[in-house]
Amino acid sequence: MDKPSWIRVWEAKIPPKLKVFVWQILNRALPITEALIEKKVQVLPRCPVFLDGPETMEHMFLYCPVARALWDYSGLEYLGEGLPRHTFPLFLKRLLGLIDQPSVVMAVVAIFWRIWRSRNWVVFECKQFGIPALMRQFNQQYEEWVGLPADQAPRPQIPIMQSPTQVGDSHLVCMWDGATKGVSHSAGGMVLFDPARTLLLARGVQFSQMDDLVVVELLVLREAIIWCVEQGLSEVHFEGDAKVIIDKINQADTRDSKLDAVLEEIAHYFRTQPGFSVRFVGRENNRVAHLVARKTLSLYPTMSRFFDFQTWLVSRV
Structure with a gap:
């Protein structure tokens, strides 16, 4: 990764472990199934979250339904248009090179971190999660990093008129x-x-x-x-x-x-x-x-x- 791009991450107001996390992505050092298979570890070669494809970094951070939902929710999916997607470290390197605003760097890192955390919940804690809950966690993570009050919701509730939804309905x-x-x-x-x-x-x-x-x-x-x-x-x-x-x-x-x-x-x-x-x-x-x-x-x-x-x-x- 060239110096200007890395500086954008290093100077971002995010925890040090997140900077190490980005470094792991850029050096393909995350212990996902793709890497484990290369090391001859016997694991199922598929996405552990939705079981809909091989767990590569490209799938996990760009194509998995969790990733697509968070990119869509953040409004930042347009940043990656036209960038090479065949290798995720190169995609991330080019992406960070295009971003000038520290808050956007933090949002991008928050997307990757929430994806990684949700994946680990499934793999190591056998926990299930809903995408709406994941969106709220992304929101909270980002708000904490940019220094807004914890109770200041960036997606405030829109008052709408009465609807047929019944109390207790989980839909x-x-x-x-x-x-x-x-x-x-x-x-x-x-x-x-x-x-x-x-x-x-x-x-x-x-x-x-x-x-x-x-x-x-x-x-x-x-x-x-x-x-x-x-x-x-x-x-x-x-x-x-x-x-x-x-x-x-x-x-x-x-x-x-x-x-x-x-x-x-x-x-x-x-x-x-x-x-x-x-x-x-x-x-x-x-x-x-x-x-x-x-x-x-x-x-x-x-x-x-x-x-x-x-x-x-x-x-x-």
């Missing part, structure tokens, strides 16, 4: 909505909450040459489902105000000439994900997703995923 809630602007383009908004209705994530999607709001909202629901599946979430209530679509899905009615293919795809997700459900809420109870959809529409054709929807939402509601 997350993903609100979704669509918006159109003439025949030129359209957009959608997705907002993920924990069971207490605390904001976790928000995201926008854009479509071109699409002016049928029913089709747009169906596509947004599909994107919301895929988004949750990619994060490894298994218990989610999807809430929207598109009653026609929701009734068709809940009645298993996929007979619609212009919607049948997408409806069937969505129906497949609900058949294979028993913890997923979709339900109708009125527009007044779906206003947060509507705000994100309208904002995403206004950003067209800018890449909306670079926009910090969480901070923007807190300032609006």
Whole structure:
């Protein structure tokens, strides 16, 4: 690692053990299964967290659902675009070389540390964890490093109107909505909450040459489902105000000439994900997703995923 890049880590206000941790990453010295196999140790050659691939550093820090969720949550996933990903130490070296702000260096290190800690919980303590809890731990870790009060939550709860979620329900809630602007383009908004209705994530999607709001909202629901599946979430209530679509899905009615293919795809997700459900809420109870959809529409054709929807939402509601 060249001196300027290493100095960014060495001067960061993080515990010394975290600086050693980064050094271990850069020198491929972490005792993951890939390294153990090279040393002829008999271990299962797969990710111990989700069992969905070999445990390489590239998989663990970039492609594992835990890593993808934290990168998405942090809003920093764009930093690594265009960088080589075939070897993680090189990726990290190049990434650190692009970062000028100490707070961003701390956030990146916090992502890696939370991933590593969660992996060790599974391997050595046989503990399971939820991705929302991991996001809160990342939040707390980062806030401690940058010196903010421990009780100052960087993801404050967004007050929303009454919803059908029952007390004691452990499901997350993903609100979704669509918006159109003439025949030129359209957009959608997705907002993920924990069971207490605390904001976790928000995201926008854009479509071109699409002016049928029913089709747009169906596509947004599909994107919301895929988004949750990619994060490894298994218990989610999807809430929207598109009653026609929701009734068709809940009645298993996929007979619609212009919607049948997408409806069937969505129906497949609900058949294979028993913890997923979709339900109708009125527009007044779906206003947060509507705000994100309208904002995403206004950003067209800018890449909306670079926009910090969480901070923007807190300032609006």
